[in-house]
Amino acid sequence: MNDMNEPWGVEDAADYYRVDAWGDGFFVVNARGHMAVRPHGDDTLQIDIQDILAELRDRGIRFPALLRFQDVLRARVGRLNRAFIEAIEEAGYDNVYHTVYPIKVNQLHEVVEEVLDAGKPYGLGLECGSRAELVATLAHLESDETLLLCNGVKDRSMLSLILSSQRLGKNVIPIMEKYAEFEELVHLADEADQATQFGVRIRLRTSGSGKWADSGGYQSKFGISLPELMRVVDVLRDSDQGHRLALLHFHLGSQISEIPQLRQAARELAHIYAELIGLGLPIRYIDVGGGLGVNYTDASEEGGIRYSLNEYANAVVYAIKEVCDEREVPHPVLVSESGRAITAHHSVLVIETIDAYRKNNADAEPELPGDAHRIAENLDRTLAWLRDTEAGQASVAEVIEAYHDVVDNQEEAATLFAMGYLSLEQNATIERMYWSSCTAVLEHLRALDPEYAPPEVQQLEELLVDQYLVDFSVFQSMLDHWAIEQPFPVVPLARLDERPTRRGMLVDLTCDSDGKMTQYVTADEDKKFVRLHPLNPGEAYPLGIFLMGAYQDIMGDSHNLFGRVSEAHIYADAEEDGNFWIEKVIPGQKVEDILAQVQYFPNDLHRRMQQQVKQKIDAGEMRPKRGMEILDQYKAAFAEETYLVNARVPRKAEE
Numbered sequence: 001m002n003d004m005n006e007p008w009g010v011e012d013a014a015d016y017y018r019v020d021a022w023g024d025g026f027f028v029v030n031a032r033g034h035m036a037v038r039p040h041g042d043d044t045l046q047i048d049i050q051d052i053l054a055e056l057r058d059r060g061i062r063f064p065a066l067l068r069f070q071d072v073l074r075a076r077v078g079r080l081n082r083a084f085i086e087a088i089e090e091a092g093y094d095n096v097y098h099t100v101y102p103i104k105v106n107q108l109h110e111v112v113e114e115v116l117d118a119g120k121p122y123g124l125g126l127e128c129g130s131r132a133e134l135v136a137t138l139a140h141l142e143s144d145e146t147l148l149l150c151n152g153v154k155d156r157s158m159l160s161l162i163l164s165s166q167r168l169g170k171n172v173i174p175i176m177e178k179y180a181e182f183e184e185l186v187h188l189a190d191e192a193d194q195a196t197q198f199g200v201r202i203r204l205r206t207s208g209s210g211k212w213a214d215s216g217g218y219q220s221k222f223g224i225s226l227p228e229l230m231r232v233v234d235v236l237r238d239s240d241q242g243h244r245l246a247l248l249h250f251h252l253g254s255q256i257s258e259i260p261q262l263r264q265a266a267r268e269l270a271h272i273y274a275e276l277i278g279l280g281l282p283i284r285y286i287d288v289g290g291g292l293g294v295n296y297t298d299a300s301e302e303g304g305i306r307y308s309l310n311e312y313a314n315a316v317v318y319a320i321k322e323v324c325d326e327r328e329v330p331h332p333v334l335v336s337e338s339g340r341a342i343t344a345h346h347s348v349l350v351i352e353t354i355d356a357y358r359k360n361n362a363d364a365e366p367e368l369p370g371d372a373h374r375i376a377e378n379l380d381r382t383l384a385w386l387r388d389t390e391a392g393q394a395s396v397a398e399v400i401e402a403y404h405d406v407v408d409n410q411e412e413a414a415t416l417f418a419m420g421y422l423s424l425e426q427n428a429t430i431e432r433m434y435w436s437s438c439t440a441v442l443e444h445l446r447a448l449d450p451e452y453a454p455p456e457v458q459q460l461e462e463l464l465v466d467q468y469l470v471d472f473s474v475f476q477s478m479l480d481h482w483a484i485e486q487p488f489p490v491v492p493l494a495r496l497d498e499r500p501t502r503r504g505m506l507v508d509l510t511c512d513s514d515g516k517m518t519q520y521v522t523a524d525e526d527k528k529f530v531r532l533h534p535l536n537p538g539e540a541y542p543l544g545i546f547l548m549g550a551y552q553d554i555m556g557d558s559h560n561l562f563g564r565v566s567e568a569h570i571y572a573d574a575e576e577d578g579n580f581w582i583e584k585v586i587p588g589q590k591v592e593d594i595l596a597q598v599q600y601f602p603n604d605l606h607r608r609m610q611q612q613v614k615q616k617i618d619a620g621e622m623r624p625k626r627g628m629e630i631l632d633q634y635k636a637a638f639a640e641e642t643y644l645v646n647a648r649v650p651r652k653a654e655e
């Protein structure tokens, strides 16, 4: 793959960017060398993402833009539910399964409505974890059977609202996270003279593993311990209210990495269920929480998910069935709160490349002038030696000695320049030669036996990577990448039939040194860079960042005040040109909208600016006409989108 002379085809691109590992049948490289979506997750229909971009540009939509494939969302809901239906049939499980969709994973109204609609045949419900989510979800319970589970710590007014919804006949189940919450609920229900149903989240012995391990097990932030559970049971039995406890729940945390852990947790909870049934509490639901994993990279990588949807469903169904059969208790309704597994695949962030910064530009290397600086002459000698010696012929020690010479010269140049002893021109020549020398050193080191590779190889590999400046903010659109180093697949959306010859790193627009992608999903051993194509003059180079649908596209914290990006909602349709139609486009947020979120308002800003302009005019430092032009220009910015207008992209529908 790294041999530049080998031919390169679209299969090589699919392999290099690991499309099959994370695409799950929804994404492929097509014969034109473009990324394509298979909205149903099978080969019935294919959409070329370049076609979508062309139509969006025609409509004047700017990038970055988030493409939501509503069909993918529907396909994921279908796959998850069918996996459980199959497991239930195969195991002879004597009850049903329902997904409840935890809206915190992606609260966008259109996402929640699409998931609900796709889940209707399967009796899909919702889960909420805060007051705002409660208010949002309560309005979406169309049928009285639709489950709404309320997790998270709840205050009196939330519990009271939940009780009212129960009185309305809705199937709302508050899940007790703490013993005190249970007392409060019972108190409120008694006061209202109302029977209530509720669930409890149990602190199990079994905990998850990986980044979210602390969500489950004894160390969990949430849940009721077994002694507390026994107190709940006593209170209920004393008042003849045993039927109020409707549901038992655990949550192991996101991205469950091992199936045996899940099986063990399910068995542990099933035993508790069987005990409580034995005590006369007719519990109806077992809720195994979220955590169904999604592969963002190869399954074999750290954090990879090495089980399928079917294995997950089988593990839950069989573990609970076996315990129930052993203990001779009825099979409960099964519930899972799978969020990531439903939403992750459906959205793709499209970003534009503004520029690529190549440190070593060997194409343009002029002769050294006769009066070159001593340091430049030193570098020239080293460079000549590096270039005249055949790769593999110099020893590691010789090459490293040359490299140290290069670094010493570069450092001396920096010192001299800072003291004013070196002209800008001399300094530029030295810098150019420095990068050329580093490149030559690295070529020599790469040609040597990798077993004896000195640490300088790694240093140089990192130093010489190209920086691709892309029009987006890691903090706004990819928070988990920055916060927990979650990798996300990045793939050029076109030119995949062409070998990507540059080693690049994506750096974003924010003025923050953390504003870059530091990990990539590729076939290279070193994941700190991604192979990309050199930019062609005047030609856009859009990149797709995949699997953005869970947590990311909703979590952005407006870092550097980049707002929500533009969006397009795409439906598949075999009858349409290109197999799709665009139902809706939402322009990106305007500057004034994002500013309002942090309490800056156009009137006030304008007034402040006006004062500054007026001072200048009064002092005679500026003509009034010019002052007014500046004010107008300033005012116009309020209505602009927060991202750059990319000069690379021809825009047809503009102005």
Ligand SMILES: *Cc1c(COP(=O)(O)O)cnc(C)c1O
Binding pocket: 102, 104, 105, 151, 251, 253, 254, 255, 289, 290, 291, 292, 337, 338, 339, 340, 341
């Ligand atoms: C976050 C959360 C979920 C969703 O988890 P996923 O890993 O996205 O499936 C489910 N239940 C609870 C209680 C949660 O906190």
